[in-house]
Amino acid sequence: MSKLVLTEEETMLADMARGFLDGAAPLGKLRKMRDDGQRGDPALWKQMAEMGWAGVLVPEDAGGSDMGFTAANVIAQEMGKTLAVSPFISTAVMAATALRQVSDARAKQALARIASGEVTYALAVDEGVKHDPDATQMAARSDGNGFRLSGKKTFVVDGALADRLLVLARTADGLTLFDIPADRSGITRTASNMIDDRDAARIDFDDVEATGEDVLGQVDHAMDVLRPALQAGQAALAAEMTxxxxxxxGMTVGYLKERKQFGTEIGRFQALQHRAAHLWSETEVTASAILNAGRVLDETPGDATLAVSLAKARATATATLAVQEGVQMHGGIGMTDAYDMGFYMKRARVAAEWLGDYSYHAERVAALRGF
Structure with a gap:
């Protein structure tokens, strides 16, 4: 059984990531981006690529560092602490994982472009209000040796700024995944006004041409490629939420140590100490679930469904608890935009919905455990 503690190398990676993000992407940067109407940070992504983060799951022979899923989760977890804005999960985790399932020259070239930071991806899967790939209705009708894509996708995270799209569509006998440029004729992207001030879009496909070369994997067998990518993304998102x-x-504890009532720091009040201790305990247990998900993805990816869904469900519940307790223990100031706690709450709300909400993953856990 894998140890649920970071190795020395993973600890060094976390420390390195923490030092970089504290300087390059502090929480205050998100506030400035929001005020400036900026949804992405290309300069930060370029720096991440130079550090090897864009290629964390890209094989070395394609120019990546190939550090593995646990390492990707370590990086994502550190990003979550300062709410760093980047296409890391969409591109370096999900797109890279999908492309790794295909062993051809085109996929290898695409992986190399991801590792270099040259190209970013978005995953265009969902069409309704909830995550449900199996319910895909967008049509990919046969047209000679290729296809024509028609339909719409909602809540495409990183979709307004991405260079390429991984699009899930329904073909004659199943689902097929396409890798196409985001500016192809017939594609209309409409930026969504997200509460966490991140890039997301609604995308319409109007008779979009897709050739056989655009198919990623096999026609009618999208999930062979997509399922590992979704699981990798769900685990990384859970890590970010943790x-x-x-x-x-950390912000809440800092406030408890500074704010005084009746001449005493409120952190000395036992009731608040109990709430803080409970939150710390929940965070530590969830961190173990995240680490386990990364270990399983690295060692036995075919068995990862339970570990990943458990991690995402726990991370959603823990992040929700953390921001709710944070706002409440900050009192009145916690409800104002003048204080940064609100940014954590907004991001937690969006992340809870992306790639499956608590109910979606709790149901999967229950089913796999025989309930």
């Missing part, structure tokens, strides 16, 4: 919870907890 980092978010830790960041909110």
């Amino acid at each position: 980092g978010l919870a830790a960041g909110a907890f």
Whole structure:
């Protein structure tokens, strides 16, 4: 059984990431981006690529560092602490994982472009209000040796700024995944006004041409490629949410040590100590679930469904608890935009919905456990 503690190398990676993000992407940067109407940070992504983060899951022979899923989760967790804005999960985790399932020259070239930071991806899967790939209705009708894509996708995270799209569509006998440029004729992207001030879009496909070369994997067998990518993304997002919870907890504890009532720091009040201790305990247990998900993805990826869904469900619950307790223990100031706790709450709300909410993953856990 894998140890649920970071190795020395993973600890060094976390420390390195923490030092970089504290300087390059502090929480205050998100506030400035929001005020400036900026949804992405290309300069930060370029720096991340130079550090090897864009290629964390890209094989070395394609120019990546190939550090593995646990390492990707370590990086994502540190990003969550300062709410760093980047296409890391969409591009370096999900797109890279999908492309790794295909062993051809085109996929290898695409992986190399991801590792270099040259190209970013968005995953265009969902069409309704909830995550449900199996319910895909967008049509990919046969047209000669290729296809024509028609339909719409909602809540495409990183979709307004991405260079390429991984699009899930329904073909004659199943689902097929396409890798196409985001500016192809017939594609209309409409930026969504997200509460966490991140890039997301609604995308319409109007008779969009897709050739056989655009198919990623096999026609009618999209999930062979997409399922590992989704699981990798869900685990990384859970890691980010755990980092978010830790960041909110740290901010809250700092406030408890400074704010005084009746001449005494409120952190000395036993009731608040109990609430803080409970939140810390929940965060630590969830961090173990995240680490386990990364270990399983690295060692036995075919068995990862339970570990990943458990991690995402726990991370959603823990992040929600962290931001709610943070706002309440900050009192009145916690409800104002003048204080940064609100940024954690907004990001937690969006992340809870992306790639499956608590109910979606709790149901999967229950089913796999025989309930």
